[in-house]
Amino acid sequence: xxxxxxxxxxxxxxxxxxxxxxxxxxxxxxxxxxxxxxxxxxxxxxxxxxxxxxxxxxxxxxxxxxxxxxxxxxxxxxxxxxxxxxxxxxxxxxxxxxxxxxxxxxxxxxxxxxxxxxxxxxxxxxxxxxxxxxxxxxxxxxxxxxxxxxxxxxxxxxxxxxxxxxxxxxxxxxxxxxxxxxxxxxxxxxxxxxxxxxxxxxxxxxxxxxxxxxxxxxxxxxxxxxxxxxxxxxxxxxxxxxxxxxxxxxxxxxxxxxxxxxxxxxxxxxxxxxxxxxxxxxxxxxxxxxxxxxxxxxxxxxxxxxxxxxxxxxxxxxxxxxxxxxxxxxxxxxxxxxxxxxxxxxxxxxxxxxxxxxxxxxxxxxxxxxxxxxxxxxxxxxxxxxxxxxxxxxxxxxxxxxxxxxxxxxxxxxxxxxxxxxxxxxxxxx
Ligand SMILES: *[C@@H]1O[C@H](CO)[C@@H](O)[C@H](O)[C@H]1NC(C)=O
Numbered sequence: 001x002x003x004x005x006x007x008x009x010x011x012x013x014x015x016x017x018x019x020x021x022x023x024x025x026x027x028x029x030x031x032x033x034x035x036x037x038x039x040x041x042x043x044x045x046x047x048x049x050x051x052x053x054x055x056x057x058x059x060x061x062x063x064x065x066x067x068x069x070x071x072x073x074x075x076x077x078x079x080x081x082x083x084x085x086x087x088x089x090x091x092x093x094x095x096x097x098x099x100x101x102x103x104x105x106x107x108x109x110x111x112x113x114x115x116x117x118x119x120x121x122x123x124x125x126x127x128x129x130x131x132x133x134x135x136x137x138x139x140x141x142x143x144x145x146x147x148x149x150x151x152x153x154x155x156x157x158x159x160x161x162x163x164x165x166x167x168x169x170x171x172x173x174x175x176x177x178x179x180x181x182x183x184x185x186x187x188x189x190x191x192x193x194x195x196x197x198x199x200x201x202x203x204x205x206x207x208x209x210x211x212x213x214x215x216x217x218x219x220x221x222x223x224x225x226x227x228x229x230x231x232x233x234x235x236x237x238x239x240x241x242x243x244x245x246x247x248x249x250x251x252x253x254x255x256x257x258x259x260x261x262x263x264x265x266x267x268x269x270x271x272x273x274x275x276x277x278x279x280x281x282x283x284x285x286x287x288x289x290x291x292x293x294x295x296x297x298x299x300x301x302x303x304x305x306x307x308x309x310x311x312x313x314x315x316x317x318x319x320x321x322x323x324x325x326x327x328x329x330x331x332x333x334x335x336x337x338x339x340x341x342x343x344x345x346x347x348x349x350x351x352x353x354x355x356x357x358x359x360x361x362x363x364x365x366x367x368x369x370x371x372x373x374x375x376x377x378x379x380x381x382x383x384x385x386x387x388x389x390x391x392x393x394x395x396x397x398x399x400x401x402x403x404x405x406x407x408x409x410x411x412x413x414x415x416x417x418x419x420x421x422x423x424x425x426x427x428x429x430x
Contacts, residue, residue, distance in 0.1 A: 036347040044340035054336035057329035059193035065097035071181030103243035104173035104313035116161035131155035179229035235272040245290030255323035
């Protein structure tokens, strides 16, 4: 018993089996096979390794963005001069990666709680019955008191009075000067897998440079200071339109880095996209154009609470950081090589098909490729065929079709062979 086990073990360890190959001297098969192998090689080297960089592993960054606006606006409405600085036109003021720059507004000053007439238009009435007391209109400004005012022919409401009249959007925009405001973006990214941190203030971008540079896609692609007019233009919109009704623009900071080369080549790339609406569409085609919101400043005057209401039209900027770093890694390399070797098997399969099924001398090659066992010794699995059989020839990949009972034969190649009958006289039709 022990010696049997040790024999089996020594057989296992000290023997090696390798498949026997058949060398076929045939130009057609040779050329087909080499062409396919060449194609597979080109795919693996050209596409998988060079183009898709299959030898690298990838990681995306965690990132943080700060922003800062600079610039001053000026308005002169019927002799009332006013200057708008950053604290007046940026919402919210913290320097988020998403913020709004006010470019146009409708201001309603000195509102206080009280009763006053609704706007004309949607809220017209001809009698008190049209203004049901205690109810609201969805588009109204307050709660209706049940009174239809004679002077204006509109319902009276309990609301912040006087109610805001936002029917007419100022044109040209009140703060056209926004075109010259500048936006400073600070962005830092970390690729945790590779332990690499970068900031958009890369090498050569120092204080002296920042103090005078302005982003330009060709002349200053790394300057982190952007003129709003340029951003809007690069996103494909017209500043006049977007400033009047508002809009949304995405600034994409793209960090696509190959960390196999020096880290100083890992630099950001800025692109600009309109996030709402299509620059090519006409304004009329859009159902709800623009971007606006309301904002109120409350104060006390003579112990009475009052507010200033601003309907703000502005450009909303969303800074989106997109990142992908790559670096050499042994595991994806081996995976790519392994799958490449596997695809080489395709060449073998195709060439075998050509050799065994298409060539005129296929019978000759078949005989050379397959070694037939002389099976006078009955295979127990093919019992069903045994009655009328003399020889049951089961060939790799062949199915012999005849009339007689069915038997299934499994071969080592894990291929299921179906041999309907094993009668040697009829059984040779393939
Ligand atoms: C923006 O700046 C340019 C150059 O300084 C100036 O010519 C232009 O009038 C400014 N535009 C606005 C709307 O202030």
